[in-house]
Amino acid sequence: MTNPETALLSARGISKQFAGIEVLSDVDLDLMPGEIHALVGENGAGKSTFAKILAGVYRPTRGSLSLNDQHVDITSPIVAQKLGVTLIHQEPISFPDLSVAENLVLGRLNSAPLARIPWQKITRDAQALMALLGVSIDVTKPMRGLSIADQQMVEIARSLASNSRLIIMDEPTAPLTPKEVATLFVIARRLRDEGRTIIFISHRLEEVRALCDRVTVFRDGHKVATERTANLSDSDIIRLMIGRPLKEYMHKQGSIIGEVALKLTNLTLPGKFHDISLAVKKGEIVGLGGLVGAGRTDVAQAIFGIAPAASGAIEVNGKLVKINSPTDAIAHGLAFVPEDRAQSGIFRTLAVEQNITAAIAKRIAPAMFISRFLERRFAQDSVAKLRIRLASLRQPIGELSGGNQQKAILARWLLTDPSILILDEPTRGIDIGVKAEFYDMIGELAAGGRAILLISSELPELLALCDRVLVMSEGRLTADIPRREATQELIMQAAVPRSTHQGVAA
Amino acid sequence: MSNVENPALAPSREVAAPRPAWRIFLIRPETMTLALLILGVFAGSQLSEFFLDINYILKSFTLYAEFAIVALVLTMVIIAGEIDLSAASNMALSACVFAYAQQTGAPLPISIAIGLSAGLFMGLFNAFIIIGLKLPSIIVTIGTLTLYRGLAQIIAGDKSIRVPESFIGINNVFIGGIPAPVIIFIILSIVLGLVLGTTIFGRQIYLIGTNEVAARHAGVRSKSIKIILFATLGLTSAFAGLLTASRLGSVRYDLGLGGELQMVLMAMLGGTYIFGGRGTILGTFLAAWLLVIVTTGMIVANWLPAYQLCVLGVLLIISIIATNFIYSRTER
C-alpha cells in the first residue's frame, strides 16, 4: 500500500495524556512526500492533538517521530518550524498591528538582531506569494483589517514562505467561501505536486474526497484506519468515525413530558446563528448536536444572556421574557453549565464550597451576611448527592479532577433549583466512569420535571439521553430528529456542512 | 485553537491528604505581614530608644491614617481585579473643593457635602471610563491622577486655603487615649473586613477578581459591583481628604502628594494579589501598621529620607514577589 522507506514523517506509538486521561493512544502513521492526507474523526477523537504534537505545540507522553528516517524531537513550534513543519491553526494567530508581509516573515528572520531588514525584498516576496495564491491582499496593510479568510490565506502563505515540507491545515475551510475553498484546493494540489506533504483536517467529507489522496480516521484517541480515499465511501468513513458499539447508557427513563418550558422563536445573532426556533418541554431532554463552531454554544449563551441575540423571542413557561444578562436568566429559572469549564465555570483558587454556592447568593446569605452554616450544609449536601470526591470542602477547586470540578459546577446550578437546564458539553474531558454517573444524573433531572437542553458533540451521548436531537450546522438548525429515528449517521449527515448552505459563517 | 483537548485540567489530587491546618495558617501573606510587623517593632526599638512609645506610634499613625483608610477600600478594588492610582489626587481635589466651597461662604455642613460629592463624582468618573469604555484601570487612573491633581491646582492655585477653626483638629480628639483618625481606621477596618469576609457582596468581589467571566455566568452583576467599588473608593478618598484638611487646618493642591504609592504599598504588603481574587482587609490593616512602624522607626532614628525611599521601593518589590510566590505555592 505505502512505501515505508520513502515516508517523510513517521509516527510510532504516539500517545498523549492530559491530567491522567489518555486522549491519544499508540498512533502509528506514515506521511508520504507529495500527498494530501486527511485526518477525520469526531470532535475529541484526537486528530487535533495529533496535529499539535507534530507541530510541537504539545509533546507526546509516549512514542517517537522520525523525519526522513531521522529521529526528531519536536519540542516547540520553533523547532517544528525549523524542521519544516507548519501548523495552520483553526483560528489563525497573527500580530494584528503588523503588516501582512511582516506576519509572513517574523520569527523566521535569521538576520542579526540589528541588521537592516530588507523590506523591499520581503514585500516583493510577499506580493509574489499572494499572487501565487491568487488572492488580492495588500501585503503592506496591517493584519487587523483582514477577514478571517484572508488571515487564513496569510497563514498558508506563511507556510509556503518558510518552505515547509509538511503543512498541517486544521479545518482551514471552515471560514472560507466556496470560491476561496476552490482557490485553496488549487494551491494545495500545487504544493503536493511540488512534493510537499499536506495534512488536511476537515469535517467536510466532500472536501476530503475532492482533495485528499489518503484518509486516516481517528476515534476515541485511536487511529482506526488509513486508506486511499478512493477506496472508501462517505458512509464507510462515517461508520469508521462513529464505529464504537452503542454502550448501554440508556438511562433515560420515560419521564412525563409536560408543557413547553423554553421556546425560542427566530433567534438571530448575525455572524453567529440565524432563525433558531425550538422548544423544550418539561421533563424533556433535547439534544443539540453539530460540529464545533456550528453556533450551538452561541445559542446557549444568547438564551442565558451572556451574549444576547440581536432579534427573536425567548419564552419561558409560556411568558415572553427579556434576558439581557445571566442575572435575568437565573431569575427566570434558567441554569447554564458552560462548555469551557476553566474559563467560564470554576473559580480556580477558591474553595469548593464557595464554588458550589456561587450562584445562590440569597440562599446562603438570607440577610446579606453569609451563613457559614448554610453554606457548608448546601455544599455538603451537594457533595453527597453528586458523589463529588474531595479531601475537604475548603480545598481550592483547582485541586479537583476535571470530572469532580464539573460535578461541582453542576451542583452549583442544581442549587438554584432551575426549571430549565442548559448543559454545554457537560462530559468533556471526563473519565468514562464519571460520565456514566453524569448520564444517570441528567436522566434523573429530567425525570424530576426539568427541561434540559443538552449540547454535545458525542453522538452516543445524544442518542442515549435525548428525547429529541436537534442538529445545527453553520449557524442554522438543520434537523429535528425524534428519539426513535435518531441514528448517528443521520445526525452526522445533518451536521456536516454542505456547500448548499454556505455563506453563513463566512 | 480548538478547545477539545484542554491542557488546563488539573491533575487529580482530590484523593491527596489535605494540608495540615498549621500550614494553611502559616503560609499566608498576612502571616508574613505580621512577622514583618513584629520584626519592624523590634528593629525600630533597636534603631532609636525613642521609638517604643505607644502614644508616639499612635500619633504617628494619624499622619498615615488617611492613606490607610483609603487603602482599605483600594484593597477591595484590587481584589476585584482593578486598581485606582488616582485616590491620593482625589483626596487633594475633594479637599480643595471643600475648602473652596466654605471659602465662598457655604455653611460647613454643605461644604462637607460638596467635598464628599466631588470625591464620589471622581470615583464614578473613573468607573465610567474604566467600565463604561472598557479601558484598563491602571493607565486610566494614571491619567486621572494627573488630571485631579491638576484641577486641584487650578482651584487652589499655589496657596493654601484655611479651613474653619471648628473643623480643625480631628487628630487631637482622643477617645480612650486613641486619636480619632486611628479609631476611624480601626472601625472602618472592622466594618470593611466584615463586608468583605462575611457578606455576599464581599464574596462576589472575590468571585469577580478570581474569574470575572465565571462570575458573570453565575449571575454576579460584576459591572455594578465594580462601579460601586470605584464610587466607594472615591467617596472614601474624599472623606480621607477632609480628615487631612482637619488635621492640617489648611488645604493645598499638594495634599497627599505621592500617597498612591503608600496606598498600593499597604495593599501589596498585606498580601493583596495584584492580579485580583486574593487578599484580606486584615492584611492591609496589618500592613498599614507595618508601614507606619517602618517609616516612623526610620524617621525617629534620623535616617535620611533617601533610605526611606529605598526601603519603600524595595518593600514594594519584595512584597509582590513574596505574595506571588506564596500564592503560586498554595494554589494547588
Added chain:
Amino acid sequence: MLKRNLLKSLIGVVSVVALTTVAFAADPVKIVYIGKNTGNPYFDSITGGFKDACKSLGCDFEFVAPATAEATSQIPFIEAQVQRGVKVIGIAPNSPDALNQVFDAARAKGILVLTVNGDITKNESHRDATILPTNFDIVGHDQVEMVGSLIGYEGEIAILSATTEAPDQNKWIVGMKETLAKDPKYAKMKLVATVYGDDQPEKSTTEMEALLSNFPNLKGVIAPTTVGIAAAAQVVQGRKIADKVHVTGLGLPSEMRPFIKDGTVKAFQLWSPYNEGWLAVHFAKGVLDGKVKNEVGGKFDVPNLGTITINPGNSINTQSALTTFDAKNIDEYKF
C-alpha cells in the same frame, strides 16, 4: 485591638531591655534644623552655621529634611524630633499654616520653635520667634536700586518670581512696586510684567523666554529667587544678550559664580545663610539658659555679628542690608 495589646506587651519586654542597656549621660541641649527638602543647596550653608555654633556652644545638632517640599512632608519629622526630646526646633516651613498644630504640640512640651529663613506669615503666634536674614521690608527697595543701577534707571523691567503665593517673594514684590511708584528716582523705569517660574528651572526658563518674546524692549529682570535668577541668567547667556538685558535678583554665589565670571550677570544680592544658622543657635541657647529674653526690643550679643535686636513680631535679622556680589568679591564667598 489585638494588635494594640500585642504592641503593649512587646513594649513591656523591649523597654526593659532598652532601659538596662542604654545608660543616659548628662544630656547636652539637642537642636535640630528641619529644611524644606533634602538636596537643596541653600540649606547646606544654613546648616553650616548651625553646626559651627552648636560645636562652639556644646550642643547636639541634627539636620533633617523630607525628600520633597510639599506642605505636609515636614510633619512626621517634627513629630519625630519632639519624640526624640529635642529642646529647639529650627525649621524652614514648607507651609504658612499647615504646620500650626504640630508647632503648638511641640511648644506645649516646652520646645523652642524657631522659623529660620522663612516665616509662617499670619500665623506667627504658632512659633516662638523667627530668624530672618535681613529686614524683608527693605529687600524690595534694594532690588529695584540694584536693577536701576544696572540699566541706568531707565527702561522696561520685569520680575521673575518663585510661586504665585510664595509669601516672602510677594512681600518683596510689593516693596518693589511701592518703590517704583513713589521714588522719583525710578520714575523712568516701567515694570511691565511679573511672572512665576514655580522655582523649577524648566518653568522659570520658559517664563523668561516668554518675557523676552513678549517684551522685546526689556532691559532688566529681577529674579528674587535662587532658581529663577539662575534660569534667567542661563537664558540670557544662551541668547548672548547680556549687554541688552540685565539679570539680577537674589542668588547663591555657588550657583551664580559662572555667570558672574563670564559677564552674563553683573551683580546680584543675597545675605549670609550661614549667619542665620549661627544666630539661631546663639539665640536659642541664650533663651534656654535664661540669658536672653525672647521679647520684642530685647537685645543680645552674638559673636561675629555684634548686638542683635529682637524686632516686632519676635523677628530677628542677621544683617541690616543685603550683600551685593559682583566680579570683585564673588570668590570671597564659599557658599
Added chain:
Amino acid sequence: MKSLGTTFLRREAGIVVMIVLFCLVVGAVKPQFLTLNSLRIIFLLVPLIMIGAMGQMLVIVARHVDLSIGSILGLTAMASGMMFRFHPEIWWQLGFALSIGSGALLGLFNGLLITLFRLPAIIVTLGTLNLYRGITFIMSDAKQIDRQYVPTALKEMSQDSPIFGIPWIIFMSFGIATLTYWFSMHTRIGREVFALGSNPTAAPLRGINVSKVTLTVFTISGALSGLAGIMYASRWGFVNPSNTGNGFEFQVIAAVVIGGVSINGGLGTALGTVLGVLLLGCVAAALPLLGIPGTTQNAIYGAVILVALLIDRLVRKQGQRQNVARAAA
C-alpha cells in the same frame, strides 16, 4: 515605510493638523509665537522629553510601562555630575558613557525583575522609581552639583553648534528619534517588540524570545533616560538629587500617548511620538506667552492623556468593525 500602510499615517497627520491649528490660534492672539525665536524655544524645551519618549514608546509598544525613567534620569545625571565634581581631570565626554551605561544597567534591572519574577511592569517600576531616587540621594549625600562643576563644553552643547548655531542637543534628540525610527522599523528585534505587544500569546509560538525582547526595551528605555540625564546636566547646568527628573515620566507618557502609541501595545511610530512631544512643547511654550498660569499644566496633561486613551479606543473599535464588516461581506 514600505512595510507600513497609510492607515498608520492618518494618526500622524492628525497630530500635525493639531499642532498647526494650535500654533495658528496662539499666533493670532500673540503674533510673536510665530517667530523663529519661538521655534528655538520649543526645540530647546523638548530634547529631554523626546529622548525619554523614544524609550518609553518602545516600552509601551511592548505592552509595558516604565515609571522609573525620571528617577533613572536623576541618578544618571547625578553619577556624571559627581564624576565632573570629584574627578574633573577625567575627560568630560566620558560622562555620556557613564550616564548611558548606568541608565542601561538600571533599565536592565527593571527588565530582569519583570521577566524573572513575571511581575507587572507598572508595580516594579513604581518600586524602582523610589529605589533609584533614594540611591541618588544616598550617593550624592543629598548635595546638589552646582554649575561651576559642570564642564562648560557640556553646557555649550545646549547653547550652540557650528551648524547654524542650532544647539547640539537638538540634533542629538532628533538623531535619537531617527535611530529609534530605524530600530523600530528596520531591525528584527525592533519589529519583534511590535509583535510582542501586538499579540503576547502568539509571540512565543512564532519563535520570538519574549524575555529577550522585554529586557531589550527596558534596557533601551534606561539607556535613553541616562542620555537624558547627562543632557539635563548640559541643558540646565546643574544636577539636583531631588528635582532632577522628578515628574519626567508623566510628561513623557503624556507625549507618547498623544503621539498615537497605543497603550494596548503593538502600535506606535517614532514620527508620531516626535509629533506628540512637539505638541506638548508648543503647549508648554505657549502657556506663559498667553499668560496662563503654570498651575493649569498638570490638568492639561491629565486631560490630554485621557483624551488620547479615548481616541485610541475609538481607533481600535473602528478597526474591529472594519474587520467584522469584511468578514460579513
